[in-house]
Amino acid sequence: MTRSVAADPPALSEPTRRILQRLGNPFRNYFARNPDDEVCARYHVPELFAEERQLLHAIIDQYRYQPRLHSEVVPVLGNKGAGKTHLLHSIKHGEGGQWQLLVTPGVYQRECDFLEYLLFQILDTLLGGGRQKGLRPLEYIGERLLRQALLQTLPQLPDNALLDLFPAGGLGRWGRRLGWGLAQARQRRHQLLEGLQAAEQAPPFLAPPSLLALLHQTGVEPERLLPLFDHFRNEGDPRNPAGLMRRFILRGFAHAILRRDEAELANFLTYGFAELEFHVRPTRQDLVLALFKVLMDLFASLHIPVVVAFDQLEDLLLVRRGDDVHRTAEAFFAGIVQVLHQLDGLCFLIFAERGLWNRFVPSLDGYIQDRLTHPVHVAGYGTVSAVRLEAPPPELVRQVIAARLRPCHAELPPEEVLSDIFPFREEQVQRIARTEPTLRDMLQQCRHLYDHLVYGPAEWEAGSPPPSRITSTLEAVENEATAAGVTLRQVDVIEIPAESAPACGDEAPAESPIPPAEAASSTATVPPAPGEVPAAIPVASCPEPVPSAARTTLTPQMMAELWDQEHRTARRQLEPEGALTGATRELQAALGQFLAHCLEHGVKVGPWRLQHVVPEYVFSDHPTYGVVSLGYWACKDGQPWKVAVGLFLARGAGKPRELEIKFSLFDQQPPPLDLLVLLRPEDDLSLTGRSKKLWSEAEQRGHLARLEPASLDTLAQIYAFPRWLAALRESLPEGVPLPNLADLIQQKCEHLLTQVCMPVHT
Incomplete structure (x- = not known):
């Protein structure tokens, strides 16, 4: 490898440095949490993945002009961090293309019938407060x-x-x-x-x-x-x-x-039908x-395509996690194939990591493989078996970086902004674009470089390369070289884990000031020193190592910020009048996942701990009301209490009907519960008429039931929980498990935990 040392770039003036420090690092949010993340729109570059977006629009438009076209699956494959979620956001909210009903389903439980799960995901999208291309x-x-x-x-x-x-x-x-x-x-x-x-x-x-x-x-x-x-x-x-x-x-x-x-x-879409x-x-x-066929016929009459886009499927595709996860994944994909045979007019987009997809699909049954890999013919494009996302070329990476820096430049004096990528240099941007494998890695390296330039020493070392996996090695031999064309040849760089990396010298390197939020979210990776350095070139002391993208960790502060963001998004989704009713099944599934993770992470409520959880227990023929979540709560050396937790969201005529179905749980033999807890919106907590009579009759029979008032914030916490977990997993490297979430869950959901648990006496 041959590399020449360039001339020193001009140092940042102190006023410019202070302004940039006040504005913060524009590369801090380097990944999209979900297809509705505002970060995608704020830094969107239309030219990025333009060809792939046009192809997906062409596939969707086939269902616009032929509404009853046979349902098909189109995989969108790319490495983790390639920009799959950003591409999905641009289709859902971008200016290009016509309007379509794009559904991004939430948590899937194996116990739930897939067609039922998909129907209520569509109802949640239809009735919720979320917007697509600016319209509900x-x-x-x-x-x-x-x-x-x-x-x-x-x-x-x-x-x-x-x-x-x-x-x-x-x-x-x-x-x-x-x-x-x-x-x-x-x-x-x-x-x-x-x-x-x-x-x-x-x-x-x-x-x-x-x-x-x-x-x-x-x-x-x-x-x-x-x-x-x-x-x-x-x-x-x-x-x-x-x-x-x-x-x-x-x-x-x-x-x-x-x-x-x-x-x-x-009410009709959840009860009346x-x-x-x-x-x-x-x-x-x-x-x-x-009901599903009636809705599809209605959308077809309006020539509105229905697109179901599954994103962040890593948990389903990681077959090494155990047989239970593998069975859930098989049930998931078998459900998709079943829907393909039952309904026309649905376009499934599956955004998945390429390696995981190629490893997992061959393990499925043959007929499922055939349907998932069946190619789609698109006019003007030919036969398409999958859409593949590759690393963007350097010129597009430069546009992405310029878009991130544009708000910072607006706050600086015009004479200080030397280029649209200031404070970076052209060769730094080009080197990052050519050496990093994915867009996420590129943005994270820009994040570290920005920290070094803005929060680092006042003077930039001569010829310092941008942070990357080979930065430490090259800086060790170049730091004190003059700018007069010193050339290094045959520098072999081998990456090794940070834990086993040798020290660069006798003294620890001086640390550059980095913002606490940035420093807390990173750990360092130090490559080994080069084997041979000519005697004529003095070796500088080892500089501070730059964190690698693969070593990023989640801090409590980052997890709390993600929680607050997802909670705000969920609250906006549930604010419209009919949104809560339409999200009944999605909320119930999220409640089951909440209890399951409380069990997994050892959450304790007073003296009570969970011993067993059934996320979704289906017990009635009614698709909306006939499901609860079961949690077995136990004290020390005591018998567990079986607590069934359900949502009681029906309005009007559906109110007594839902109560009647929920109380039918006590009639099963043997009874699957000791206590029934119903979460009811706090603005409609009173029981009158037939609902009051049903409750009184249940009490007379000795059935234990409790009605808990749930505010919109509480329901938004439940709704946001699966999306928060997905955002946490997306921010972790592949194969790294979630940290223990018990403290954060107890901090953020203290009131909710007391509502779904046995009474805690103080």
Whole structure:
């Protein structure tokens, strides 16, 4: 290897250094926690993975123009840190491409039927507060659905209904019996139809006016449109339960858009669909499949692709972790294959590490392998078996680095900003881009280099290379060399673990000041000194080693920051009116995972400890309400108490029905519980009518039950827990287990732990 020492770069002035230190390190967040991470949008470079993004858009658009195309799986493979999550974020939230319903499912439990799991993930996305390309899915789909229904219904309205919808003002009301105002009503109908048609034909990049805005322009009260949807029936709707489901869903969307009341839609999608009158009562799986097909037909009628993107599947693909994880992974992929056969119009994107995918897929059954690896034909691209992400070229890496540094440059005097990558040099950026294997490694090396330049010594050593895996070795021979073209030849560098690295000299190197948050998140890796150095070149003392990307550790401060970020995101997702109801199953699965990790990490609540956990215990034919989590709590030398913890989120008519199903747990023989704990939103805690009667009857039978008030913050803690775990695992190197989380869980979830545990007497 040949390398020449360059001239000294100008030192940072003290005012510039202080400004950069105040702004912090822009490379600190070097990985995306999830597809909704704001870091992705803040530092997005459109040219990064542009070809791969166009290919994925082309695959998705096939389901837009052929809505009932056969469901397929497309793997998106790349090394850990290659930018898979960033690519998914750009598809979900970026400006390119048209709108699609993109679902990023959460935690999967092997005990749950996969079709049921997938349905409730779609409902959670549909009813939640998350946005895609700036729009809530419920609002976008509801607007499209109502516009199409009105375009079909308004031209067929009889004159009496037309006068009811467009009443004349003033004296025109008295002349209605004589037919006055009919011409004006027809004119206003024509104006409304033109506005609806223009909104439907608006280009994808131009947001059309909302339906409420169009109604306001034509003087139509939204409440007057609701009767049109109470008994609306499309010409193609069958006279069977599927047609009835479609009409109820349309009515729910009408109330959500026209009255801003999402409760009716949320209640039907989680409760009402299972309470319809059937000639033959369907099974739980048949109910789920029927509702799923109705929703897919509805999306197909609007030409909205449904994309299910699985990200961060490392836990499922790490077959070395044990047979139980392997069986869960087999059930997961077998469930995907089952859905491929049952439903059309679904596009599955699986973002996975290339090495893990190539090792795991051959261990699956043959028919599962065939479906997962089945190629997809894409017009203009040919046959695509997988999308592979490679390391970006140096010119794109430079753009990424410049995007990260741009906010810092905005705070500096223009004369201080020597280039768009200041305070870095071109050769430093090029060297990082050519030597690091993934984008994440490149950003982390930029992070260490930025720390060295901004928080390090005031003067930059001559010819110092950027932090990388060979930095320490090269600095040892170059530090005191002059800038006059000294050349080093045949320097062999061998990486060894930091624990066994030899010391560079008799004295420890002086430490550079590094921010506490940055220093706490890193550990050092010291390569060995070079074997031979010419006598004419003096060897400098060993510089401070630069942490390697593979040695990053999680500190309590970093884990707490990730927790707060995920909690805020979860709270925004659950804030809309119907979001809690739609997230019932996702919350229950997250609650089961919360209890399982409390058991794994030894969380203690007073004298109680968990001895056993069943994350999801299914006990009823109702897909939404018939599931709880079981936790066996025990004191020292005492018998464990079996505590069933469930969510009680139903509203209206579903409230007594859910309570009845939950209390049916006590009727099983042998009973799987000693105590039933129900988490109920604190704004609707009182029991009245039939719900109160059911509770009293349960108490008279000697059944132990407890109703716990749950605030939105508490429910957001449950919802965020699996996503927080995924963010922790994503920030750790491959094969490194999670640290013990007991202290952090007890600190952040102290109140929740007391609610799901046996009573603690003080």
